Amino acid sequence: MTITLTHYLVLGAILFCLGIYGAVTRKNAIGILMALELVFNAVNLSFVAAGRWQPRPDGVGQLFALFVIAAAAAESVLGLAIILAIYRRRVVVNADEMDLMKH
């Protein structure tokens, strides 16, 4: 029984959809950000696995995953900073109560 690329891609799909489920159902904005981290990881896993199954693996899949990790770190820093700023102003962390721009 060999592990093929399909195994990794199916695992990536399951992880991706778990992350989407969390991002939709979580009310807490920090919870939404954490669910998004799961989505990034699913994509990264697919990138690395697909790069490994190239006819001549040259590490480009890992390179893409590296860039995604950097972008995800920037996203999470900014997202958490915004959550903290909103919390300081309005003592709110639930995404549906952040309606400053609605009125």
Add this chain to the structure above:
Amino acid sequence: MTEAILFYALAALTVISAGLVVTVKNIFHAALYLALALFAVAALYVTLGAYFLAAIQVLVYIGAVVVLAIFVINLTRTVTGAAVSLTRRWIVPAALASALTASLIVVALLKSAMAGGGAAGNAFGPAPVAGPSEGAATLGRQLLGAYVLPFELVSVLLLSALIAAIAVIGKDREDEK
């Protein structure tokens, strides 16, 4: 055989802890399960031969992102405490939509896997033999060679994210004074 057992154990650990991240009621526990899920993904990188990426995953994700999330959870504890219910809406539509998306991807994958056959080196056969060109040294050479432009762009992105985070957080403090 060992790699199959390793893969299935790590995949089960990843899926179970990821499921707990999105369903568990206590947000602090969710952050800890997120660390577990990210660690399992790092172990999966090791099974793929991506040792450098596994180290980066542990350093950046578990060492920085999860710790930062735990910091923010603790700083906003008055709201995230047990008093506030974490009731979630749209559970059934969300579960339905994500399950359907997952099954769509899986069915598409399996169909193309059957069409592709299972020869070695084929996309749906066993992995091709890794050349000597997969280590951290090659990765670094590519980052400063063919991929130097995205590399520099990422550094600018990280710098601007840092400045933006300081601006977002620091402004409030000036207003309070």
